[in-house]
Amino acid sequence: MAYLQQAPAWFLWLASLGALYVAAFLPRLLVYLTHCLRRPEDLRLRYGTWAVVTGPTSGIGRSVALELARRGLNLVLVDLDAANLHEVSGTIMSRHAVQTMAVVFDLSLVSTPKGVTRRYGGSGMP
Missing domain, CATH: 3.40.50.720 (NAD(P)-binding Rossmann-like Domain)
Structure with missing residues (x-):
């Protein structure tokens, strides 16, 4: 953790901003991947x-x-x-x-x- 104390403030600010972006984006990415990777539904059961x-x-x-x-x-x-x-x-x-x-x-x-x-x-x- 000593390397964080030596890092410039602008770097820590950008790293924090990036971490917030990833934290906000990750749930949407997981929902998208779940939708894409799930088994296709049986259309005959749902629609006839x-x-x-x-x-x-x-x-x-x-x-x-x-x-x-x-x-x-x-x-x-x-x-x-x-x-x-x-x-x-x-x-x-x-x-x-x-x-x-x-x-x-x-x-x-x-x-x-x-x-x-x-x-x-x-x-x-x-």
């Missing part, structure tokens, strides 16, 4: 056995569909492109032991006047 994935034929939608299938969820795949949709559905079923249901549908029309007309005819009401 089926998941809906829109846009599964490319990009993020395809990655999400493949990951959910890897985790054992059955999938309802919704997209406009029927050929690609059935190709992705076949790929998922061949790689993973899950069920898939391919639905060709334009979700952008769900709440538009054009979509209502297409769904219910000219009246616009069910």
